[in-house]
Amino acid sequence: MKRLSIFSALIAFAACGGGEPADTAADSSAASAPAAAPAAASANLPGGALMLPDWMAFDAAANTVHITLTAGSTNTNNYWNFNGATKGNMAITVPVGATVTIDLVNSDPAMGHSVGVSAETKSFGAMMDPVPVFAGAVTENPSSMVGATMPGETDTITFTADAAGTYTLVCYIPGHATTGMWVYFVVSADGEAGMQGAM
Ligand SMILES: [Cu+2]
Numbered sequence: 210m211k212r213l214s215i216f217s218a219l220i221a222f223a224a225c226g227g228g229e230p231a232d233t234a235a236d237s238s239a240a241s242a243p244a245a246a247p248a249a250a251s252a253n254l255p256g257g258a259l260m261l262p263d264w265m266a267f268d269a270a271a272n273t274v275h276i277t278l279t280a281g282s283t284n285t286n287n288y289w290n291f292n293g294a295t296k297g298n299m300a301i302t303v304p305v306g307a308t309v310t311i312d313l314v315n316s317d318p319a320m321g322h323s324v325g326v327s328a329e330t331k332s333f334g335a336m337m338d339p340v341p342v343f344a345g346a347v348t349e350n351p352s353s354m355v356g357a358t359m360p361g362e363t364d365t366i367t368f369t370a371d372a373a374g375t376y377t378l379v380c381y382i383p384g385h386a387t388t389g390m391w392v393y394f395v396v397s398a399d400g401e402a403g404m405q406g407a408m
C-alpha cells in the first residue's frame with residue numbers, strides 16, 4: 210500500500226512536469242576537486258606573444274627600456290598590484306644588457322609601496338630581504354610603510370639588466386608580496402622586449 214502510493218506520487222510528479230528530481234542535484238562532492246588547479250597554473254609564466262603596452266617603451270638601437278609601473282592602478286588585490294597585475298599573471302621582458310628605467314607611480318589611495326628586482330620566483334615570504342639582483346634595481350626605503358613610495362609619489366630607478374634569467378618585480382612592504390604583489394621580470398638573451406599576460 211505504501212509503496213504503491215509513493216510510486217503513484219512519482220508518476221504524478223513526472224507527469225505534470227514538476228521539475229528536476231532533487232536527488233540528482235544533491236551530490237556536490239565532485240565540485241570541490243578541481244579547485245586547486247587555477248592556483249597551480251598562476252605560478253607559471255604567462256604565455257602568448259610579447260606586446261608593447263603604452264606604459265612600456267623600447268629603443269632597440271640604444272638598448273633602453275622605459276617602464277611606467279603603477280602600484281594600485283586598479284583596486285585589484287586591495288590596490289596591491291603592479292599595473293593591475295598580481296601573482297605573476299604578467300611578465301615584463303627586457304633584453305639582456307638593457308638600461309632599464311622604471312618609474313614607480315603609487316596610485317594606491319592609502320598605502321606605501323616599493324619595487325625591486327628579486328631572484329625569488331616561487332616563495333614570497335612576509336618579510337623579504339630587499340637586496341636587488343641588479344645594482345640600483347630597488348626603490349628607496351623599500352620595506353618602510355612610511356618611507357617607501359607613498360600615495361601620490363613617484364620613485365624612479367635605473368639599472369643595467371646584465372644577466373639573462375627569470376626574475377620578479379616585488380613590493381618589499383611586509384606582507385605585500387605574500388598576498389600577490391609581484392610580477393615576472395624576464396631578462397631575455399634574445400634581445401626581446403615587451404609584456405605578456407594581464408594588465
Ligand atoms: Cu606594496
